[in-house]
Amino acid sequence: MRAAAPSAAEPGGLPAPPGLSADAAPVTTAEFAALMAPLGPFGPAPCLVAGVSGGPHSLALALLAESWVRCRGGVLLAAVCDHGLRPESAAEAAGVAAMLAARGIAAEVLTLRLAPGGGVQERAREARLAALSELCAARGAPWLLLGHHIADQAETLLLRALAGSGAAGLAAMAPVRPAATALVLRPLLGLPPARLEAVVAAAGLAPVRDPSNTEPRFLRVRLRAVLGDPGGVGAATAALAEAAGRFSARRRQVEAAVADRLAEAASMHEAGFARLDLVALGQDAVARAALGALLRAVGGAAFAPAEAAVAALLARGEGTLGGAVLRRSGLLLRESAALAPPVPARRGALWDARFRLAGDAPPRALFGAAGKAARALPRPAWIPAAVVPTLPALLYDERLAVVPALAYPSPDIAARHAVFFAPHAGAVA
Known part of the structure; x- marks a missing residue:
């Protein structure tokens, strides 16, 4: 903005228009x-x-x-x-x-x-x-x-x-x-x-x-x-805004507690899955909020599932919720049946509300799930076998062309078609 000359009433800013209180x-x-x-x-x-x-x-x-x-x-x-x-x-x-x-x-x-x-x-x-x-x-x-x-x-x-x-x-x-x-x-x-x-x-x-x-x-x-x-x-607007501010302060306290609990009990991986120590996570309100945040990230959802549903999942220790699957081992991964269909592969494309294509893509390629065919590919030890079909991949003529997380077909090619984890609400630390 090309600011007007400062006035005595408004130092460093625009003067009030005539008649404005x-x-x-x-x-x-x-x-x-x-x-x-x-x-x-x-x-x-x-x-x-x-x-x-x-x-x-x-x-x-x-x-x-x-x-x-x-x-x-x-x-x-x-x-x-x-x-x-x-x-x-x-x-x-x-x-x-x-x-x-x-x-x-x-x-x-x-x-x-x-x-x-x-x-x-x-x-x-x-x-x-x-x-x-x-x-x-x-x-x-x-x-x-x-x-x-x-x-x-x-x-x-x-x-x-x-x-x-x-x-x-x-x-x-x-x-x-x-x-x-x-x-x-x-x-x-x-x-x-x-x-x-x-x-x-x-x-x-x-x-x-x-x-x-x-x-x-x-x-x-x-x-x-x-x-x-x-x-x-007005008085009503001011009161409601003040109430929102108080709820916001409370939310910040909860978020700090959740961050501490996640640091102690969970790790989020760039391939879109998490590992949890369910004992360290606990069953209290902080545990429910922490698991809700992880479910939101892994499932690519705009909001975490209802707290009651998260509490029930914690009590069971395994199950499916919000497009994610929790196993008794503590592995939390994307539900295969809930994966989004492939989208046209282009730089910046977002697939499954979780992965963004940062590199180039071959003409007419699609950006989607690696699928069952990827199970036959070599994988690093840190990626569980169950996660492999849910990994982001470039598909060409309905065949696997590139799976960046598996460095397939080669590390050089995978690097040129880089993908990064970008869930709807940002990654969980």
Whole structure:
């Protein structure tokens, strides 16, 4: 953002537009830097992607982030998603990209082409995050910025409470969350939307207003109406955000305990399986959370299975849950029957929500499971025989071409077609 000259009221930042109250003054560049600081370290010349819908809050994020990254010699790419759900959406997305480009912010339009139908907001959110994640991988950007604010946090807590979420879910959105290809950062979570709208107004930009944000058939919109005070932070929004913060602190304590337990009782392997010492793991709440995290990673799931189901699996000591199989030996591996079908092999392709192809691939090759045929191949001692059919492989004319984990057909060829473990929520340490 090309910041205006500092004013007495706003040192180092943009002056408030005429008629704007003090509590809705624009977020300053210094404030944004302070919000970003605990989300790092970023190092020199950071490369970031920002999700920008064209609405006022994501536009404010792009403006603030551009100023922040430019001062550090880095690069910001604004990603504008066109969901394709309205006839005018393509033109709106192109207009947003052009508006950003005019401000010196590089922008790229991602066309999602969602099909109409039920659960459209949830499907749109998942498709948007998947596309943004793919873009981060393609551009080598390890950070993805999102523009959620304090009212979004309050609404998220209510939505999760109504859905029956436990304490971890009621922590709502985290300011930092690991994903498969990048860290998801939400630096604006503590700010009222009015201050973000003020940033856009001060920059003289006209945001895009998505009509679905006022459509009462969506639960989030109805909750927003109940909370009231859409521009600032009313008492209800502030209380809910504070509750989310307390649940978040509790979640951090649990996560620290889980990390300690995993360090003592489990090891996660790059071939997508884990080994557990079931005695050291235990049967308590920390053990349930730890096993849930491992099941999520090995199964490639967006969320861990329900705690009651994890507790039952622990009590049995073996079984199948969440697309993973636990054996009495402590081996936790992907369930063969749940493996995703092969996908076209191309650099950056993600298969089974767990493995990403980092190297090259032959033309017309597929990226999928090695399958039963791989059992005949030599394997290193650290890979159990049961894991071999679930390993990622390149397939050509339905035959095994490359199995990187087995260095097949040769170490040199396997190295050129490198694959790395990239589960949906990030690998478990």
